[in-house]
Amino acid sequence: MSRNGKSGRSQLLLSPNSILANALLRTIDILRPRVHAARPKRIEFVVGTQINGAPHLGTNLVQTAAFLLAKTARREFSIDTVVRFGALDNAPHDVVLDPETHHAYQQTYFHALGKDRIAELIDSYYVAFFDSLSEATGTAYQIETYTDQQATPGFRAEFLRTLVHLEDIRWWMAPSHGTVHIRIPCPDCGWAEKRADRTKLVRLDEDGATFAAVCLDHGPYETHIDPEDDEPYLDLATLYRNLVKERALGRDTSTLHVMMKGGDWAFGCQLVDGALGALATPAAQMPVRIFTPQVLAPTGAKLSKSLLREQGRGALPDDVEPWMLDTTTWPGDTDNYVDTLVWLVGELLTDPKHFFRSFTVKELGRLMNSRPITLPVRAHEMGIYKRYFDLIATGRKTTEIRVNDSSRKKIKPGSLIRFRCQGDEVLTRVTRVARYTSFEEMFDHEPIASVNPLATREDQLANIRQIYPPEREAIGVVAIGIELVDPPRPT
Ligand SMILES: [Zn+2]
Incomplete structure (x- = not known):
């Protein structure tokens, strides 16, 4: 029996105490202050993933945690819960340099592949996985792409409201140079200035915002953003996108949105919070976030496919099994993979000390090998x-x-x-x-x-x-x- 008299804590894991874990008896308690204050009718667990190739273990861990916490929150608070998956199809697909000016240009996955190919990517990497997770946890889910999201009146109106205070937030969004990366792709070719060097806000009034920018091939152009129109495309850099998304979701007071984020986001969110403060965001509309365990290489660096691309397979230790980097190569079917992940994340969730920390691939491999030979029948x-x-x-x-x-x-x-x-x-x-x-x-x-x-x-x-x-x-x-x-x- 542990300190709260509750048994069932993982015997496989040893985790030291931490500031956050010391304040919580159970992991789900992290939501209690906001659930009590807001009394929401519904809780949405929001998890965003870049659609740029096969998922690795870290990605699937965040997603599994979202489904499991949704299941636990539904029971704990008697509030209906759902998982909302944001497919980030604005991840850069190609980057080129203007040979004369050295300005960098990029096009997003959406612009490079189009709506149908994006839908195919989501389908091949995530739909079967989510259907299985949904069944295993009794939790419904919905999928939304960034492209869908940026086209909504709510997102555009929120973006325009932040522009009014651009002077107050720009150093939070870009502490090193103060240039916020607002990318509005060329209407003719879909390419945009990666660092928005020559993108300028020329007019902001009740009708919306007019930007001027320069295309690599088509020269200078002007575009106009207003909430009533879903064109032109609005591609915001990561921090700014999160600021606008969290502000927009915070306005819905009947639904509590819980942002599920990989642990490395804990550092970046300081800047988003600075900007939320500069915009005088009311306490009741501040985002609720849950940071999930990071998966680390033996050096302590986050396990990532870019590490693999830059240093090659040889740089990775033997502890990294192929499916950890490309989970589609798991040696079993989708339900078997999901049941295993649900077991693993379920073990981590048994104690906030186990959940609010990071794991090396070696330790995760050890845990996976310690899993029960037969997992419980799905029900x-x-x-x-x-x-x-x-x-x-x-x-x-x-x-x-x-x-x-x-x-x-x-x-x-x-x-x-x-x-x-x-x-x-x-x-x-x-x-x-x-x-x-x-x-x-x-x-x-x-x-x-x-x-x-x-x-x-x-x-x-x-x-x-x-x-x-x-x-x-x-x-x-x-x-x-x-x-x-x-x-x-x-x-
Ligand atoms: Zn162009």
């Missing part, structure tokens, strides 16, 4: 009170009632549900699913004794409404027929 998971758990485990409760939040939408006949209570668990199979608008309507149709053989309809209704307040009942009710996967032997 939807539900916590349940002891008295109901006992009724299910003895086969006397054959209908389970829940509200119809996003995690229930995927439950269908044949799905497995694992009920958990105080360290015990029981595996059941779904026999049927029925949806209703209220608990009253549900009890008009479902056999009362199948929900609870020991209580009257009136008592059951009172009990269930103690668990679910009216605003939860309002999202709809689902009645789930269940049978035991391993029925108890007659005694």
Whole structure:
């Protein structure tokens, strides 16, 4: 038993205390102050990934953590949660130098490949992985590209608001030279000045912002950004993009957006926070961020494909298995990879000391090799009170009632549900699913004794409404027929 009386902490890991871990009993507690202050209707875990080749382990770790924390937050706070994946298709695809002026020009993946090829890349690297993670964690997800995001009125309006205060934020966004990299690609060819050397804001008024820039091939051009138009393309450098995104998401007070970021972002976010402060961002709209474990090479450098490109495979130690750099080469199917990652990140999440730290590839390899030979059968998971758990485990409760939040939408006949209570668990199979608008309507149709053989309809209704307040009942009710996967032997 550990200090909070909770067992189940990883026995495989040894982690020293840290300032953050010392303040938390459980990893999910990092969200509690904002959940209490904001009382959001929904929590979105936002995770962005550059679409520039096969993912490495670090990328998939952040994504897995987003799905697992969404699952934990849903239970812990009784708030619906979802994962929102941002595919950063504005990553640079090519960079060239103007031979005369030495200005650098780049084109994004979106401009080089086009919408359809980007969709194919997302599909080949992420969709099967996310579908599997979504099923394993009972968490819905949505995908949005940077190209979609920059075209929205909300993003453009937020960008224009920051321009009013450009003098106040430009040194935060670019501390070394004060030149903010706002790239507005040439309307004729899609190339843009990488460092925005000759991109100038020429006019800013209630109609929007007009920029002048110079194309490598087409010479000087002017473009106009206003919130009502999704053209021209607006490509912001990383820090500025995060500033605008976090400001725009912060305005939605009914949804709490949790930014999931690799641990190396902790340093960069100081600058974003400086700019958020300079823009007088209200406390209730400041971003909530969770920094996930970094995956490190033995030197302590972040494991990255650029390291591999620059120094070659030989520079990498034997500890780095091929799938760690290109996870599509995992020696198994997608579900097997996802189940393994869910197990691994689940171990890290058992203690904030294990989660808020970095891991070398060697240590991660050791952990992966220590994983159980058979991982638990995939099932939807539900916590349940002891008295109901006992009724299910003895086969006397054959209908389970829940509200119809996003995690229930995927439950269908044949799905497995694992009920958990105080360290015990029981595996059941779904026999049927029925949806209703209220608990009253549900009890008009479902056999009362199948929900609870020991209580009257009136008592059951009172009990269930103690668990679910009216605003939860309002999202709809689902009645789930269940049978035991391993029925108890007659005694
Ligand atoms: Zn051009």
